[in-house]
Structure formats: C-alpha cells, structure tokens
Amino acid sequence: MIEPAKEIDLDCLHLDVRNPRFGLLKAQDEGEALAILIDAANIKELWASIAARGFERFEPLIAIADEETPGHYIVIEGNRRLAACKTLSDPDSLGARRIKLPVLREEVRRQISTLPVVVVANREEAEAYIGFKHVNGPQTWDSLAKARFGVHMLENVDDHRPLRERMLELTQKLGDSRGMLLRVFVAFKIYEQAILEGIVESISINNQKLEFSHLYTMLNNPPSREFIGLPITALSEESVVDNPVPMTHLDNLRDLFGWLFGPTSVIKRQGSDRPRLQKVMASREGIEALRSSNDLDYAFATAGLARDDWTEQTHRCAAIAKNIDADALEVLEGMDEEEVSQTRATLARAKLYLDSVLAKMGPGSG
Structure with a gap:
C-alpha cells in the first residue's frame, strides 16, 4: 500500500545513481548523477517552468529511505524535477558550467525548499507504477532505459518465482510479447558487455544518440545471432545472462556494433537496411565484402542477394497482378x-x- 505524499526538505532528497533514465551512464555519486542529468536530460525547460509558475505539486516524487543517512531519501521517480530544483536552489551545484539560471522569486524559492514525496518501502513496491508511467504511459523512456528497467525486474534476487513466471508478469506490465522482451533484454546484456569490453568506446559510439532498436531487431534473425556466437535456437529466459557473447566472437560483435552504431554505420534507411544487413550476415561472401568495404550495397550485390532480391520482387509483382486481375470486375463496379x-x-x-x-x-x- 503506497502512502499519501508528504513534504520533505529539499536538502534531504538525493538523486538516484541507479535511475534507469541514465541508460548505461552509471553515475558513481550524486554529483555525477546531477552532471549527467544537466547534460543529457534537458532540464532547461523545467528551470523556466518552475521559475515562472512554481513547482507543480500534483505529481509527487517517489522515494525510498536512505539506509546510510537517517531522515534522508533517495528519489527513484522524479530525478529530473529534483535536479531542476536543486540547481535552482543552489546554482553553485552547476560547478564550472557557464549556465545562466532564471532568477527565482522568493515565493518560488520558499516553495521548492520542500517537495511532495511518496515514500515507499523499497524499489519493488514502486515498480508497477513506474512501469506503467514510463514504459507504456504518457512520460516514456527511450528503449535502452526500458530495457534496463525490465532486466532489473527479471533479475530481482528477492523474487523466487521461476523465470518464465516472472517474464509472464513482465509482458503484462510492460505491454510487449515475451519474444519481444527477450530480444530487448538480451540486447541490453550484449550492450553492457560491449561497454565492458571497450567496444563502445573504441568505435566512438554516442550513448545519447544510440538507436538501440537496431540491436534487438537484429536478434530476431538466427544468422545474426549465430554471427555473434549466440544459439540459433529461439531465445529464452535463460538467455538473459551477463556477457552472452562468447570471447571467441568479440571481433564479430565489434564489427556488428560498427555496422549498426559506428560513425560510418551502414544503416541509412531503417526500414530496408536492417533486413538487408541481416541477409548479408547470413552469407560468408557478404560478410567479407562488408568488412572490406563497409558498403552495404556492394556487400548485398557481392553475396548475390541483389539478384535474389530482384527475382523475388518479380514473383511478388506477378502475384499482385494476379490479385488485381481477379478483383477487377467487382472493384470497377463501384x-x-x-x-x-x-x-x-x-x-x-x-x-x-x-x-x-x-x-x-x-x-x-x-
């Protein structure tokens, strides 16, 4: 049972370094968390809103008690609003950043000295609420943050139910099919591994502009899974493990990340290039051509796929023409x-x- 909101001093509220909104930018302390939010979460609009209209109190923050500091709380929902209030209240928290904050009226300054907060017993107690609001509700996270949230729920050490049962609950909470969630969760684990192995840094991938959907969409294709050393059989709950890509396939993973996310990514047209890349990765000739040229069109043609694709289109054309002819008299009447x-x-x-x-x-x- 979630208790009603209560007012808590701003100084007693702390940013959550485990907040999924940070994606994989895991802050080491509250100062780093604040810096990440300032750089990545676009709180400028909140500064202006709070300065002009005050803090909207109809939606409270969600927090848990800080076990290390009695009377203090870690905000697990509402970090962006908390960061805005903290920086407005104490401009020195911006450090060396040359950012001009709006001037606060004294009335607003007093108003944000405390914030409305719902205190819950633990993170799990708030997960259903957070899941609705941010995963399929009005204030959505990006897909990488959703993935991190879902994996955290699946791996909850305090939940002793079978993994399949937990996944079933997640499909209901997050509004996606089991197959879709498995691809997203395994892709998240692969991305964590790529960071750990230095692949993301070496390819100069921009975390803030990452098209995470490229990766989990590729995992729907057995040859793509095989390319990075995953079983070609269907993914299962047991596939969601740390470091899922074998060490023997890290070079292939590096290639895949370059093709998907690197500065010279081959994905220019999402609707057509991802399926073409999947076909290339099913062909040894296509893979070698792509490695040597980084040209998806050339690799597609080298693997003979351009010819196959063209021939397939002629068959589709004939089938469409047949259907048009069959329906012509009935449609023309109207x-x-x-x-x-x-x-x-x-x-x-x-x-x-x-x-x-x-x-x-x-x-x-x-």
Whole structure:
C-alpha cells in the first residue's frame, strides 16, 4: 500500500545513481548523477517552468529511505524535477558550467525548499507504477532505459518465482510479447558487455544518440545471432545472462556494433537496411565484402542477394497482378469515371515499366 505524499526538505532528497533514465551512464555519486542529468536530460525547460509558475505539486516524487543517512531519501521517480530544483536552489551545484539560471522569486524559492514525496518501502513496491508511467504511459523512456528497467525486474534476487513466471508478469506490465522482451533484454546484456569490453568506446559510439532498436531487431534473425556466437535456437529466459557473447566472437560483435552504431554505420534507411544487413550476415561472401568495404550495397550485390532480391520482387509483382486481375470486375463496379481514369493511367505506367524490363531481357524472354 503506497502512502499519501508528504513534504520533505529539499536538502534531504538525493538523486538516484541507479535511475534507469541514465541508460548505461552509471553515475558513481550524486554529483555525477546531477552532471549527467544537466547534460543529457534537458532540464532547461523545467528551470523556466518552475521559475515562472512554481513547482507543480500534483505529481509527487517517489522515494525510498536512505539506509546510510537517517531522515534522508533517495528519489527513484522524479530525478529530473529534483535536479531542476536543486540547481535552482543552489546554482553553485552547476560547478564550472557557464549556465545562466532564471532568477527565482522568493515565493518560488520558499516553495521548492520542500517537495511532495511518496515514500515507499523499497524499489519493488514502486515498480508497477513506474512501469506503467514510463514504459507504456504518457512520460516514456527511450528503449535502452526500458530495457534496463525490465532486466532489473527479471533479475530481482528477492523474487523466487521461476523465470518464465516472472517474464509472464513482465509482458503484462510492460505491454510487449515475451519474444519481444527477450530480444530487448538480451540486447541490453550484449550492450553492457560491449561497454565492458571497450567496444563502445573504441568505435566512438554516442550513448545519447544510440538507436538501440537496431540491436534487438537484429536478434530476431538466427544468422545474426549465430554471427555473434549466440544459439540459433529461439531465445529464452535463460538467455538473459551477463556477457552472452562468447570471447571467441568479440571481433564479430565489434564489427556488428560498427555496422549498426559506428560513425560510418551502414544503416541509412531503417526500414530496408536492417533486413538487408541481416541477409548479408547470413552469407560468408557478404560478410567479407562488408568488412572490406563497409558498403552495404556492394556487400548485398557481392553475396548475390541483389539478384535474389530482384527475382523475388518479380514473383511478388506477378502475384499482385494476379490479385488485381481477379478483383477487377467487382472493384470497377463501384468506381466512378474519374477513379477509373486514374487507375487506367497507373496501370499504363506499370505496363511501360514491365515492357522495358522484358525488352532488356532480349528476344524470346516474353
């Protein structure tokens, strides 16, 4: 049972260095956490809002007792608002940063000397609330923060239920399928490993602009899993482990991270390039071509995939044309003259393209 909010002195409230909002930028202390929020969480708009209208008290912070300091609390929900209030109240906390803070009216300064806080017994007690609000509610986190939150819940050492049962609960709380969550969680573990092994730093990956979805989408593809040493069989709860990529495949992991996230990433068009990269990674010739050129188009063609893709499109074209022909009489009955004219023009253009292809194929190909 969550208790009603109470007012707590600002000086007794502390930032949470384990806050998933930080992604993998794990702060070592509160000062570092504050610096991360200032740099990454865009609290400038909060400074202006609080200075102009005061602190909106309808939504309290969520905190747990600080076990090391009686009477003090660690805020696990609302760190961005807490950071804004702390810096407005004490501009010296900005350190050497040359940031001009708005001037506070004395009324507002007194108002933020205490903040409304709901104190809970532990982190787990607040997880259902946090999960709704930030994972599928109105104030969403990015996918990397969601992944960290979900993995923390799955690995909760105080929860002695079977992993499959915990995962089922997570699918209900987070609103995603089991398969989707498994890919996200394993991808998170892989990303942690890439940081630990220095891959992220060596490739100069920008954590703040990371397209984390690239990684967990790749894990849906068995050849992509095999490329980094994961089993080609379906992922399971037991796949969510520390350092899932074998040491023998770290070079492949480095290649994959470069192709997905590096300064010369081959992913330019998300809808088409990720599937093409998956196909290339299923081909030894394609992988070698991509390694030597970092050119996805060249690797795709070298592996013969451009030819296969083109041939597949011709089969789809024929199937679509067959369906259009089968439905023509029924659909045409309900179309007016202008719609029929537009459709005729569209089909005429399509015929021109197909005639051009047949011509390029030479005599006897029709």
